[in-house]
Amino acid sequence: MKVLRLVIVGYGNIGRGLVETLAEKRSSLKKGGLDVKVVAVCEYSGCIVDESGVDLKRLLKEKPRWGKRKTLDVINEVDADIVVELTPGDIKSGEPGLKHIRAALESGKHVVTSNKSPLVVAYGELVKLAEDNGVMLKFEATVGGAIPVLNTLDRELKSNKARNVYGILNGTTNFILTKMLEEGVDFKAALLEAQTLGLAETDPTYDIEGIDSAAKVVILANSLGMDVKFKDLKVVGITGVTPEAVDLAKEHGYTIKLVGDIAAKEVSPRLVPLDHPLNVGGSLNAVLVDTDVAGEITLIGAGAGPRETSSAIMSDINAIAEKT
Amino acid sequence: MKVLRLVIVGYGNIGRGLVETLAEKRSSLKKGGLDVKVVAVCEYSGCIVDESGVDLKRLLKEKPRWGKRKTLDVINEVDADIVVELTPGDIKSGEPGLKHIRAALESGKHVVTSNKSPLVVAYGELVKLAEDNGVMLKFEATVGGAIPVLNTLDRELKSNKARNVYGILNGTTNFILTKMLEEGVDFKAALLEAQTLGLAETDPTYDIEGIDSAAKVVILANSLGMDVKFKDLKVVGITGVTPEAVDLAKEHGYTIKLVGDIAAKEVSPRLVPLDHPLNVGGSLNAVLVDTDVAGEITLIGAGAGPRETSSAIMSDINAIAEKT
Numbered sequence: 001m002k003v004l005r006l007v008i009v010g011y012g013n014i015g016r017g018l019v020e021t022l023a024e025k026r027s028s029l030k031k032g033g034l035d036v037k038v039v040a041v042c043e044y045s046g047c048i049v050d051e052s053g054v055d056l057k058r059l060l061k062e063k064p065r066w067g068k069r070k071t072l073d074v075i076n077e078v079d080a081d082i083v084v085e086l087t088p089g090d091i092k093s094g095e096p097g098l099k100h101i102r103a104a105l106e107s108g109k110h111v112v113t114s115n116k117s118p119l120v121v122a123y124g125e126l127v128k129l130a131e132d133n134g135v136m137l138k139f140e141a142t143v144g145g146a147i148p149v150l151n152t153l154d155r156e157l158k159s160n161k162a163r164n165v166y167g168i169l170n171g172t173t174n175f176i177l178t179k180m181l182e183e184g185v186d187f188k189a190a191l192l193e194a195q196t197l198g199l200a201e202t203d204p205t206y207d208i209e210g211i212d213s214a215a216k217v218v219i220l221a222n223s224l225g226m227d228v229k230f231k232d233l234k235v236v237g238i239t240g241v242t243p244e245a246v247d248l249a250k251e252h253g254y255t256i257k258l259v260g261d262i263a264a265k266e267v268s269p270r271l272v273p274l275d276h277p278l279n280v281g282g283s284l285n286a287v288l289v290d291t292d293v294a295g296e297i298t299l300i301g302a303g304a305g306p307r308e309t310s311s312a313i314m315s316d317i318n319a320i321a322e323k324t
Numbered sequence: 325m326k327v328l329r330l331v332i333v334g335y336g337n338i339g340r341g342l343v344e345t346l347a348e349k350r351s352s353l354k355k356g357g358l359d360v361k362v363v364a365v366c367e368y369s370g371c372i373v374d375e376s377g378v379d380l381k382r383l384l385k386e387k388p389r390w391g392k393r394k395t396l397d398v399i400n401e402v403d404a405d406i407v408v409e410l411t412p413g414d415i416k417s418g419e420p421g422l423k424h425i426r427a428a429l430e431s432g433k434h435v436v437t438s439n440k441s442p443l444v445v446a447y448g449e450l451v452k453l454a455e456d457n458g459v460m461l462k463f464e465a466t467v468g469g470a471i472p473v474l475n476t477l478d479r480e481l482k483s484n485k486a487r488n489v490y491g492i493l494n495g496t497t498n499f500i501l502t503k504m505l506e507e508g509v510d511f512k513a514a515l516l517e518a519q520t521l522g523l524a525e526t527d528p529t530y531d532i533e534g535i536d537s538a539a540k541v542v543i544l545a546n547s548l549g550m551d552v553k554f555k556d557l558k559v560v561g562i563t564g565v566t567p568e569a570v571d572l573a574k575e576h577g578y579t580i581k582l583v584g585d586i587a588a589k590e591v592s593p594r595l596v597p598l599d600h601p602l603n604v605g606g607s608l609n610a611v612l613v614d615t616d617v618a619g620e621i622t623l624i625g626a627g628a629g630p631r632e633t634s635s636a637i638m639s640d641i642n643a644i645a646e647k648t
Contacts, residue, residue, distance in 0.1 A: 021617055025483050032482070146618040148480035155479060155646075156472035158356070159349050159638035178599065255599070274598050275502065275579070277608070277624040281599035293345055294470040294635035300601040300622040311618035314483035322479075322646070 001033055004321055005051075007040040007078055007109075009071055009100050010086035011064065014114050014141075015041070017306025018084065018313050023056040025314070034321050040078050042071040044096075049074060071096075075103045082110045082320060084313065089117025091206075091215060091230075098122060105129040105137065110324075112316040114141035114309055116215045120230055123222040136323065138316035143216045144169065146308035147301040148315045149287045150223055155319070160291035162224055166261040169216040171283035171303030172200045172207040173238050173258045177269075178281045180246045181255050187241060199283055209237035210258060210267040217260040217267060224262065234266040241269050255279050325357055328645055329375075331364040331402055331433075333395055333424050334410035335388065338438050338465075339365070341630025342408065342637050347380040349638070358645050364402050366395040368420075373398060395420075399427045406434045406644060408637065413441025415530075415539060415554075422446060429453040429461065434648075436640040438465035438633055440539045444554055447546040460647065462640035467540045468493065470632035471625040472639045473611045474547055479643070484615035486548055490585035493540040495607035495627030496524045496531040497562050497582045501593075502605045504570045505579050511565060523607055533561035534582060534591040541584040541591060548586065558590040565593050579603050 008015055022036055029036055038056060040049040046066030048054055075083055083104035089097045098118040104111045106129065113119075118126065119139055130137035140150045144167075153162060168174050172194055179190035191208065194200035206212050214235045221228035238258050249256050254271040257278060261267070272278050277298035280286045285303030290296050302308040332339055346360055353360055362380060364373040370390030372378055399407055407428035413421045422442040428435045430453065437443075442450065443463055454461035464474045468491075477486060492498050496518055503514035515532065518524035530536050538559045545552035562582050573580050578595040581602060585591070596602050601622035604610045609627030614620050626632040 021483070025617075028485075029483065147621060148476060148618075151480045152472060152476055155642070156475045156639045157635065158642045159345070159353065160635055161352075182599075273605070275506075275603055275605035277601075277604050277610070279599055279603070280601050281597070284601070286601075291635070293349075293631060293638070294472075295626045295629070295632050297471060298622075298624040300624070302619045305619070307617060308619050311481065311484055311615070314617070315480045318479070318482045 001030065001035050002321060003035045003037060004082060004317065005037050005039045005080040007042065007075060007080045007083045008038055008086065009042045009075070009083060011041055011043045012086070012088065013306040014086045014309055016060070018086065018310045019056050019060060021307065021310040021314060023060060036317065039080050040074050042074055047071060047074045049078060051079060071100060072103050075100060075109070076107050080109055082112055082317065085111060085113040085115050087115055089115045091117050091120060091211065094118040094121030101126055102129065105133050105135055108133050108135060110136045110138070110320050112138045112313055112320070114313060116142045116219060119222070120215045120218045123219070124227065136320055138319060139219065140316045141309050141312035142219050144285045144287050144299070145171070145301060145303040145305065146311050147285060147287060147299045148312060149289070149299050151315050151319055152299065153289060157289065157291055157294060157297065160293045162289055162291050164261070164263040164290040165220050165224065165287060166259055167278055167287035168257050168280065168285050169213040169260045169287070169303070170207055170258060171285055172204065173213070174280070174285070174303070175199050175283040176208070177238060177241065177256055177258065180241065180243060181250060184243060184247070186243050187239060208239055210235045213258060213260040213267045217262055217265070221262045221265070226262070228265060232265055234268070236268040238269055325354070325359050326645060327359045327361060328406060328641065329361050329363045329404040331366065331399060331404045331407045332362055332410065333366045333399070333407060335365055335367045336410070336412065337630040338410045338633055340384070342410065342634045343380050343384060345631065345634040345638060347384060360641065363404050364398050366398055371395060371398045373402060375403060395424060396427050399424060399433070400431050404433055406436055406641065409435060409437040409439050411439055413439045415441050415444060415535065418442040418445030425450055426453065429457050429459055432457050432459060434460045434462070434644050436462045436637055436644070438637060440466045440543060443546070444539045444542045447543070448551065460644055462643060463543065464640045465633050465636035466543050468609045468611050468623070469495070469625060469627040469629065470635050471609060471611060471623045472636060473613070473623050475639050475643055476623065477613060481613065481615055481618060481621065484617045486613055486615050488585070488587040488614040489544050489548065489611060490583055491602055491611035492581050492604065492609050493537040493584045493611070493627070494531055494582060495609055496528065497537070498604070498609070498627070499523050499607040500532070501562060501565065501580055501582065504565065504567060505574060508567060508571070510567045511563060532563055534559045537582060537584040537591045541586055541589070545586045545589070550586070552589060556589055558592070560592040562593055
């Protein structure tokens, strides 16, 4: 039985979603020869540490009693294989995730993260840090939610060279554009509905201006070996998309989608034919990988959601388990 | 450097496509630490055997001079790690692939195949034979062409339980149905165009009656642990789909697609919403995996083509390389 000891940093929606999945899948993972043991869970208020394994079911049931040890100390001191960094990040500084990931890699621990910001701010530095310390840095959950796009590229399409990757990388804007197409409402009405349903933040800037998609383009581009920074991108959001434009597109057999494009280094609303693989409705994400052998492969799935995202995190944990 | 010695059985379009990809990718595979050496290529007329490695570029350039050794003897006698079985198969007997695969597994060699028939005829027997001999039986290329659906399920979605898998598993019928929707032509005209373009056989029965899709449903179902035989399926093809039905569907925001459904154990024409992930045009395939954690993940790509199929075969070879 292979044992992987996890430190989970960040116990918000995503962290809780992961703990739920780990609790649910504990016995099936063990049947597959893998014992995933959570030895610490950290929040800004403190950490719960138990090197014999935190009782996940109890953690989920009761109000957590956060101990006084600080996250960075726990990352440095606790005997663990993987630090799973799931805090929300500041897109400009990358913090607090950046210092967590640095500390984890420097102390010889693999890192799995759903946190885009540290990668957007310091991709090259972090990849080098991982290499220098002989550990893995995995971030499937930062791009495309539940869709295992990075690991599929890395493993199942290994003999392929990806010429480009582009697609719908933000579920909120896709929900809004789908509403506009299907119900003929304008941008504001569709945004309001997204907010009512909890699909858009009170301040929706990050999504509707294309910033979230752009962060994902940066990560995808770098994962393909390009040195692309946020400032290198041309970013246009969806606030200028009118019902008239949507109607006109529809009349000609098209829909309008916010597309992030690695090769073009841009995020912008684009016309997409109705039977094109990228025309997916609701809040789905869709990523098209243009490869030299397999041709165009598209992967579609939920772009967000704590449970769905935990699948991407598990994909990284399993990949580390197989390689170690 | 890990060395994998391959015996390739079947040098038709698919076999040649694989040899082209292996020749093209030789140096990049080596950079990744993998030396894939073809030690034999067999056709019904004979085999070319060179245990120091067949010269692939020469094989592609010149008319092959088939030696007299028989395929089964080469499978049994040549020192190899993997037998890649790429012959066309008879759906009822599974031959000649079935005896090739049996011999390979019994002689302790891994098998990678694009040949559906042996799996449809003898899935359980072959899986057991592989287990008993401590080798792997991989068949990514049998389902969904270039799409790495089986390996993605097996590895990237490993912590998920697949509740169902369904989708468009045949490119020819999708081409025909797409033509009917987009150009308003009837089934016969669309079939004729598919035949003119080389997308459909002179005898198109296998595709249009849903038999090819059904074979893939059998393989997918068994790969998910279900014991499903061809005769257990309800199979309806697309010959009864009229332009009127297609028009009516379109009017209501739907299209008609031939869908193979594992849980329902059936292949039949179904209504699919225009912005549904399974609404893909041309000769694309699309496979939707309904999982318990990641939710619905759809994979789309070319359903056929020698080059595209070689990507799926390489996916299996790489998976074997990683596990051995």
